[in-house]
Amino acid sequence: xxAVSRAADRAADRAxxxxxxxxxxxxxxxxxxxxxxxxxLAAVVAVSAQLxxxxxxxxxxxxxxxxxxxxxxxxxxxxxxxGAGVRIEVRGDEVSVVVVANPVxxxxxxxxxxxxxxxxxEPGALLQPGALQQPGMVP
Numbered sequence: 001x002x003a004v005s006r007a008a009d010r011a012a013d014r015a016x017x018x019x020x021x022x023x024x025x026x027x028x029x030x031x032x033x034x035x036x037x038x039x040x041l042a043a044v045v046a047v048s049a050q051l052x053x054x055x056x057x058x059x060x061x062x063x064x065x066x067x068x069x070x071x072x073x074x075x076x077x078x079x080x081x082x083g084a085g086v087r088i089e090v091r092g093d094e095v096s097v098v099v100v101a102n103p104v105x106x107x108x109x110x111x112x113x114x115x116x117x118x119x120x121x122e123p124g125a126l127l128q129p130g131a132l133q134q135p136g137m138v139p
Contacts, residue, residue, distance in 0.1 A: 042104055049081045049103035050113040056080035057117035061097040064088055067125030072097075093121045 056079035063072035069088070076086040076099060084101035100114040 042108070046103035046111070046113060049101050050115070052079060052081050053084065053099040053101055053113055053115035054117075056084070056086065057097045057099045057115040060086065060088060060099075061095050061117035061119040064090065064095045064097070065119035065121050065125060067122065090121075095119045095121060 056076045059079055060072040060076035063069075063075055069090075072088060073086070076088070076097065080086060080099050081101040081103070083105070084099055087098045089096045095118065097117045098114065099116075100112055102108070103111065103113050
């Protein structure tokens with residue numbers, strides 16, 4: 001009877017053995033931490049791209065309204081994130097600038113950030129009415 005009870009005890013110990021669970025839990029925790037870190041980094045990059053779009057649109061609208069259309073285009077290209085589309089429109093006595101960019105360099109398709117800025121033309125500013133559009137601008 002002693003041999004039978006020892007075998008039964010060993011079988012019961014194997015059924016409730018927790019060896020290896022700490023390793024699995026640590027692996028899951030590390031994976032979760034990496035995912036949270038990656039999402040946080042993507043959010044910071046998206047906010048940065050949004051701020052750059054706002055700056056680019058504002059600066060281009062201001063320069064274009066002063067009559068410096070070419071400098072406005074250059075400023076928008078320089079300040080906007082890489083691969084951003086910029087559209088500058090002059091209608092009547094106002095200027096509209098739209099900047100659209102993918103914040104994570106195309107890794108998140110369908111997620112775009114954009115900014116739009118308006119400015120009134122200053123007296124004496126000579127501009128051609130119409131729209132200027134860079135390649136890659138999303139309509």
